[in-house]
Amino acid sequence: QVQLAESGGGVVQPGRSLRLSCAASGFTFNTYVVHWVRQAPGKGLEWVAVISYDGSREYYGDSVKGRFTISRDNSKNTLYLQMNSLRVEDTAVYYCARDRGKPRGVLDYWGQGTLVTVSA
Amino acid sequence: SYELTQPPSVSVSPGQTAFFTCSADKLGDKYSSWYQQKPGQSPVLVIYQDSQRPSGIPERFSGSNSGNTATLTISGTQAMDEADYYCQAWDSTNVIFGGGTRLTVL
Numbered sequence: 001q002v003q004l005a006e007s008g009g010g011v012v013q014p015g016r017s018l019r020l021s022c023a024a025s026g027f028t029f030n031t032y033v034v035h036w037v038r039q040a041p042g043k044g045l046e047w048v049a050v051i052s053y054d055g056s057r058e059y060y061g062d063s064v065k066g067r068f069t070i071s072r073d074n075s076k077n078t079l080y081l082q083m084n085s086l087r088v089e090d091t092a093v094y095y096c097a098r099d100r101g102k103p104r105g106v107l108d109y110w111g112q113g114t115l116v117t118v119s120a
Numbered sequence: 121s122y123e124l125t126q127p128p129s130v131s132v133s134p135g136q137t138a139f140f141t142c143s144a145d146k147l148g149d150k151y152s153s154w155y156q157q158k159p160g161q162s163p164v165l166v167i168y169q170d171s172q173r174p175s176g177i178p179e180r181f182s183g184s185n186s187g188n189t190a191t192l193t194i195s196g197t198q199a200m201d202e203a204d205y206y207c208q209a210w211d212s213t214n215v216i217f218g219g220g221t222r223l224t225v226l
Contacts, residue, residue, distance in 0.1 A: 035215060037163075045155070045163065045206050047215035048207070059213040065185060103151050103169055107212020110162040 009114030022096030142207030
């Protein structure tokens with residue numbers, strides 16, 4: 001069965017960095033596009049970033065562009081999100097999600113999420 | 121930037137039909153998806169490609185998309201359907217979510 005498991009969340013001060021991981025299993029990871037999506041406390045879903053199956057293309061939401069970097073290691077079936085220059089408004093549960101592929105942009109499996117709290 | 125607009129809340133009695141709308145310019149030219157999120161849980165895909173149900177999603181969930189509006193319909197709403205519902209579209213390289221609609225089953 002498809003499983004996605006995020007890790008790496010925690011409490012961090014504004015301006016610092018944090019790296020999230022998402023371990024994938026139950027499917028051929030290197031053939032799927034994957035996304036990061038976040039949800040601030042009590043708020044809606046916000047798309048963060050997407051990476052192509054081979055890591056050659058990345059796209060970001062406007063609020064994280066230039067600060068966050070999505071990457072993947074297909075040999076480890078793992079997705080990453082490097083978050084730099086963190087702000088209080090980056091506080092959220094971060095989910096990784098698989099793109100169904102046909103059509104593009106449908107997120108058919110989600111992880112359980114990892115909470116990132118940015119606070120002084 | 122492209123924005124999807126959803127009403128903040130919908131209320132129905134058990135057994136009634138719940139309608140959720142999602143509006144944006146020429147949304148019918150894109151594929152829409154819908155996600156259900158219950159408190160403390162991860163989102164679950166309930167409709168994709170406007171009207172397709174993933175495996176395991178009950179037949180009472182259906183969808184349509186035309187013009188500027190996508191619609192999610194829950195027929196014979198049950199108490200277990202109480203949740204937040206998000207519409208979503210794909211804009212060439214970006215995923216866009218609506219603000220979400222909270223369903224209350226009275």
